[in-house]
Amino acid sequence: SQKIEQNSEALNIQEGKTATLTCNYTNYSPAYLQWYRQDPGRGPVFLLLIRENEKEKRKERLKVTFDTTLKQSLFHITASQPADSATYLCALPDYGNNRLAFGKGNQVVVIP
Amino acid sequence: EAGVAQSPRYKIIEKRQSVAFWCNPISGHATLYWYQQILGQGPKLLIQFQNNGVVDDSQLPKDRFSAERLKGVDSTLKIQPAKLEDSAVYLCASSLGGGDTQYFGPGTRLTVL
Numbered sequence: 001s002q003k004i005e006q007n008s009e010a011l012n013i014q015e016g017k018t019a020t021l022t023c024n025y026t027n028y029s030p031a032y033l034q035w036y037r038q039d040p041g042r043g044p045v046f047l048l049l050i051r052e053n054e055k056e057k058r059k060e061r062l063k064v065t066f067d068t069t070l071k072q073s074l075f076h077i078t079a080s081q082p083a084d085s086a087t088y089l090c091a092l093p094d095y096g097n098n099r100l101a102f103g104k105g106n107q108v109v110v111i112p
Numbered sequence: 113e114a115g116v117a118q119s120p121r122y123k124i125i126e127k128r129q130s131v132a133f134w135c136n137p138i139s140g141h142a143t144l145y146w147y148q149q150i151l152g153q154g155p156k157l158l159i160q161f162q163n164n165g166v167v168d169d170s171q172l173p174k175d176r177f178s179a180e181r182l183k184g185v186d187s188t189l190k191i192q193p194a195k196l197e198d199s200a201v202y203l204c205a206s207s208l209g210g211g212d213t214q215y216f217g218p219g220t221r222l223t224v225l
Contacts, residue, residue, distance in 0.1 A: 099157050
């Protein structure tokens with residue numbers, strides 16, 4: 001099955017700076033990759049989907065890139081705000097089925 | 113539009129007891145998912161329904177877990193008997209169809225003592 005790696009260490013970042021998170025995967029390259037946001041005590045919330053033929057996707061202050069050669073996706077939050085503090089999960093379909101496999105998530109803390 | 117509803121929000125039981133969780137998906141969503149999220153991990157799919165049929169239950173521990181989707185709408189997930197390692201948040205999600213954007217409920221936090 002697909003192995004997904006996200007940095008287990010929390011990312012502490014000053015307000016206004018750009019936060020960058022990494023999602024690496026092994027084995028086969030998926031047709032798409034998704035990013036979710038999860039706040040404490042809540043379920044994940046879908047943010048962005050990027051397909052294998054797309055290099056970059058943007059939504060407001062969020063930007064996602066997808067490099068199928070490196071088997072990596074980068075997630076950027078520009079002009080970060082304290083309200084962006086949360087855990088961000090990447091997810092992609094597992095091999096041979098549509099089952100969504102999630103990474104462990106990467107916590108972001110934006111310091112005012 | 114109302115989101116995915118789950119109840120209870122919290123449950124504490126002793127090992128070997130049974131417990132049931134309820135989920136009401138977004139109206140019109142044909143696909144319903146149950147996930148288990150252990151602390152510090154990402155959600156792991158337990159079972160996926162399309163209407164009232166099971167699409168994927170390959171990761172469901174069927175010796176103790178069971179799930180049903182009543183009339184293709186609400187769903188219940190049951191654990192009997194519970195083990196200490198079942199302590200986790202159980203998330204329900206729904207989507208229009210398989211492969212579409214999933215919308216998650218708030219989850220039920222289960223503690224097994």
